[in-house]
Amino acid sequence: MIKPEPLRDMLGREGLTPVSEAQTILLDHLTPVVLASETVPLAEGLDRITSEDIIAPENLPPCDRSTMDGFAVIAADTFGASQSLPAYLNVVGEVFMGDEPDGKVSRGSCYKIPTGGVMPKGADAVVMFEHTVPIDEKMIELVKGVGSGSNIIRQGDDIRQGQRALSAGRLLRPQDLGLLAGLGISTVAVYRKISVGIISTGDEIVDYTKLPAPGEIRNINTVTISSQAKRCGADVIDYGIVSDSEEEFYSTVARAVNETDLVLFSGGSSVGMRDLGEDAIKQLELPGVLVHGVALKPGKPVIIGLSGNTPIFGLPGHPVSALNCFEFFVKPAIQIISGLERNESFPEATVSARLMRNINSAAGRLDVIRVQLSCDVDDYQAHPILGKSGAISTLSRAHGYFIIAEDIQGLETGSLVKVYLYL
Amino acid sequence: MIKPEPLRDMLGREGLTPVSEAQTILLDHLTPVVLASETVPLAEGLDRITSEDIIAPENLPPCDRSTMDGFAVIAADTFGASQSLPAYLNVVGEVFMGDEPDGKVSRGSCYKIPTGGVMPKGADAVVMFEHTVPIDEKMIELVKGVGSGSNIIRQGDDIRQGQRALSAGRLLRPQDLGLLAGLGISTVAVYRKISVGIISTGDEIVDYTKLPAPGEIRNINTVTISSQAKRCGADVIDYGIVSDSEEEFYSTVARAVNETDLVLFSGGSSVGMRDLGEDAIKQLELPGVLVHGVALKPGKPVIIGLSGNTPIFGLPGHPVSALNCFEFFVKPAIQIISGLERNESFPEATVSARLMRNINSAAGRLDVIRVQLSCDVDDYQAHPILGKSGAISTLSRAHGYFIIAEDIQGLETGSLVKVYLYL
Numbered sequence: 016m017i018k019p020e021p022l023r024d025m026l027g028r029e030g031l032t033p034v035s036e037a038q039t040i041l042l043d044h045l046t047p048v049v050l051a052s053e054t055v056p057l058a059e060g061l062d063r064i065t066s067e068d069i070i071a072p073e074n075l076p077p078c079d080r081s082t083m084d085g086f087a088v089i090a091a092d093t094f095g096a097s098q099s100l101p102a103y104l105n106v107v108g109e110v111f112m113g114d115e116p117d118g119k120v121s122r123g124s125c126y127k128i129p130t131g132g133v134m135p136k137g138a139d140a141v142v143m144f145e146h147t148v149p150i151d152e153k154m155i156e157l158v159k160g161v162g163s164g165s166n167i168i169r170q171g172d173d174i175r176q177g178q179r180a181l182s183a184g185r186l187l188r189p190q191d192l193g194l195l196a197g198l199g200i201s202t203v204a205v206y207r208k209i210s211v212g213i214i215s216t217g218d219e220i221v222d223y224t225k226l227p228a229p230g231e232i233r234n235i236n237t238v239t240i241s242s243q244a245k246r247c248g249a250d251v252i253d254y255g256i257v258s259d260s261e262e263e264f265y266s267t268v269a270r271a272v273n274e275t276d277l278v279l280f281s282g283g284s285s286v287g288m289r290d291l292g293e294d295a296i297k298q299l300e301l302p303g304v305l306v307h308g309v310a311l312k313p314g315k316p317v318i319i320g321l322s323g324n325t326p327i328f329g330l331p332g333h334p335v336s337a338l339n340c341f342e343f344f345v346k347p348a349i350q351i352i353s354g355l356e357r358n359e360s361f362p363e364a365t366v367s368a369r370l371m372r373n374i375n376s377a378a379g380r381l382d383v384i385r386v387q388l389s390c391d392v393d394d395y396q397a398h399p400i401l402g403k404s405g406a407i408s409t410l411s412r413a414h415g416y417f418i419i420a421e422d423i424q425g426l427e428t429g430s431l432v433k434v435y436l437y438l
Numbered sequence: 439m440i441k442p443e444p445l446r447d448m449l450g451r452e453g454l455t456p457v458s459e460a461q462t463i464l465l466d467h468l469t470p471v472v473l474a475s476e477t478v479p480l481a482e483g484l485d486r487i488t489s490e491d492i493i494a495p496e497n498l499p500p501c502d503r504s505t506m507d508g509f510a511v512i513a514a515d516t517f518g519a520s521q522s523l524p525a526y527l528n529v530v531g532e533v534f535m536g537d538e539p540d541g542k543v544s545r546g547s548c549y550k551i552p553t554g555g556v557m558p559k560g561a562d563a564v565v566m567f568e569h570t571v572p573i574d575e576k577m578i579e580l581v582k583g584v585g586s587g588s589n590i591i592r593q594g595d596d597i598r599q600g601q602r603a604l605s606a607g608r609l610l611r612p613q614d615l616g617l618l619a620g621l622g623i624s625t626v627a628v629y630r631k632i633s634v635g636i637i638s639t640g641d642e643i644v645d646y647t648k649l650p651a652p653g654e655i656r657n658i659n660t661v662t663i664s665s666q667a668k669r670c671g672a673d674v675i676d677y678g679i680v681s682d683s684e685e686e687f688y689s690t691v692a693r694a695v696n697e698t699d700l701v702l703f704s705g706g707s708s709v710g711m712r713d714l715g716e717d718a719i720k721q722l723e724l725p726g727v728l729v730h731g732v733a734l735k736p737g738k739p740v741i742i743g744l745s746g747n748t749p750i751f752g753l754p755g756h757p758v759s760a761l762n763c764f765e766f767f768v769k770p771a772i773q774i775i776s777g778l779e780r781n782e783s784f785p786e787a788t789v790s791a792r793l794m795r796n797i798n799s800a801a802g803r804l805d806v807i808r809v810q811l812s813c814d815v816d817d818y819q820a821h822p823i824l825g826k827s828g829a830i831s832t833l834s835r836a837h838g839y840f841i842i843a844e845d846i847q848g849l850e851t852g853s854l855v856k857v858y859l860y861l
Contacts, residue, residue: 413613
């Protein structure tokens with residue numbers, strides 16, 4: 016049983032939880048993966064997450080192969096060969112692709128071999144064509160020696176039978192599928208995709224396909240948040256737009272918690288809605304509300320909760336704030352409950368850029384500044400996009416963002432900033 | 439009619455085309471987009487490419503709105519307000535979400551307003567709740583003035599009617615869909631996805647699901663290259679494994695060129711196969727072979743050709759070389775023929791890292807060194823993965839790669855390198 020964290024009040028700036036503390040509270044509450052595993056054909060494994068360690072069932076390569084076009088030789092026959100004192104070898108055979116060579120290479124002889132060809136018995140190195148001169152059909156001259164093992168890849172050099180090819184919790188990239196294909200592994204065990212339930216709230220919110228009456232606002236958050244969740248590998252269930260009435264809202268949140276692995280509701284950045292969001296989570300299983308209000312701009316009014324094992328996020332109504340909260344809290348939560356192994360050493364996509372104007376920031380909160388990038392040769396410049404914080408166009412114009420930490424009150428033109436890319 | 443470039447010979451290292459020159463030759467030959475456009479529902483537009491400029495059909499927001507919970511005021515009423523000389527305002531109305539407020543704010547009065555609420559007539563600023571003290575139900579005290587326009591977003595501040603919301607050739611990210619949703623745009627014109635034809639060649643290559651006979655090699659490239667192409671937004675048509683016989687190979691390449699937008703064949707890093715690949719391209723429409731052999735390691739034996747408007751790439755048989763050539767040549771080609779606007783200022787995902795050992799490099803070629811990354815606080819270390827160059831496991835273990843340019847013969851421990859991430 017998880018002990019609930021003490022609740023935080025939401026009174027102006029006081030009581031706001033620092034971003035890193037909110038992340039720690041959230042991530043520490045997320046339980047290890049309880050997702051079911053499923054087996055998919057290798058070619059459908061792209062961007063899925065392995066649910067178990069994968070052990071190499073055989074050696075790769077299964078036998079010694081040449082990595083060059085040339086001649087398979089006994090290295091000792093080439094020692095000391097030079098321009099002034101070349102070595103001469105008899106060409107006694109040829110290796111063909113796809114065949115296992117007959118016979119063997121003995122002292123003073125060699126086989127012609129293509130890149131990828133199976134090494135004939137007896138030979139322990141390959142001399143590149145470029146380093147040989149044909150004397151006649153049956154003899155070559157070489158002017159440079161090779162060491163044993165040169166230009167060959169030995170049985171199991173790539174990966175050895177019984178070695179771990181991939182660990183559990185790995186995102187399958189193209190090259191990971193390639194490694195498995197090379198090992199003859201044609202199906203792969205992956206966690207099932209998680210489902211994310213998305214609820215848009217607010218009596219003023221209307222579907223973006225409808226013409227809003229005066230005062231009504233088109234629903235932007237469902238499409239942006241769904242898209243982000245899909246990019247994180249989740250399936251999305253859209254619970255539509257629900258009114259601010261307690262009955263409808265509570266029951267929709269409860270249904271989503273019941274039916275999906277992670278629930279997001281958005282809208283409700285007004286004071287009344289904030290209470291409604293928190294109260295909805297209080298109706299559910301413990302531990303309930305973990306964090307309410309973080310020292311983040313934009314994104315202050317976020318609510319982070321948990322019902323049993325199901326994370327629930329109340330995202331601000333402003334699309335920019337909502338996407339910012341997604342980046343800082345929802346994305347890491349999706350990754351963890353999807354079974355992705357936390358590998359702190361794996362970096363996010365960033366570039367270093369030169370800040371092109373002074374930026375002020377209030378102490379005590381983490382500021383996220385959206386930027387456009389320009390480039391001179393290999394040097395990036397970050398141009399802050401100022402505009403109103405609620406403006407979705409600022410996010411559409413942005414290439415990425417940088418962060419001003421809580422203890423810094425601003426940055427000067429020319430400072431080097433780390434820009435996280437919106438890919 | 440495009441004039442063919444002079445062909446390059448492939449004789450050892452001489453005659454190799456430098457990578458940047460090969461890229462220029464390739465990209466300069468690619469014609470502007472001739473793809474058909476299709477209209478998709480907004481929610482299905484994620485990661486597609488816009489085929490036309492999108493103009494805002496209306497103002498966003500459509501009217502002035504508050505960006506804070508507070509009171510809608512006439513800014514002039516608040517000028518000079520301070521702790522010692524507070525201003526007092528009568529609360530004469532309240533704005534509700536989703537409604538257009540009745541009445542108007544006159545001097546000395548204000549309306550209560552939630553975040554996102556429509557500004558009542560007369561008011562030109564919002565005072566945050568936190569900066570007010572209620573005197574009674576009908577009056578507030580404020581101790582700080584606000585300027586006109588404070589805490590509101592005006593009609594069209596986000597984007598103005600008639601302004602370009604998105605230009606043609608843009609990849610649609612979540613926030614771009616959000617901008618369109620905010621403007622009530624529910625369908626979007628995008629280029630159709632391109633199709634990439636993939637052919638694996640070599641009499642020694644067998645499907646990875648089959649048990650290879652001695653000398654045979656499992657097909658790794660089709661799964662890795664298909665996956666990369668899919669990640670670039672392309673549809674893939676797999677033409678299977680074809681033999682090295684001229685008749686079968688030429689006819690399969692010709693069919694793929696006829697049926698798809700870009701053709702990749704792989705295998706054939708042996709000398710015989712190199713000729714076969716080049717000859718297959720020579721059977722097709724001009725301009726034919728553009729580049730054969732580049733000063734890139736791994737990836738030297740790549741063939742780059744064009745039949746009419748269809749790019750054709752002969753990728754090396756080694757999976758590591760094939761993926762490297764994909765990164766340097768195929769990916770930018772896919773992006774261009776998919777209609778993605780070339781925006782030189784948009785960076786690839788990189789991190790700066792400290793090199794953890796000396797690396798030698800031959801002058802005159804571009805070396806791609808795969809690395810694992812580790813992290814101390816905010817500082818990354820790049821650990822080169824040495825292993826044999828043909829080994830797919832080195833690519834599976836890698837977080838990314840850095841480049842050693844043609845004019846540099848090596849890098850010392852401690853050098854700062856720019857690591858391109860394998861995401």
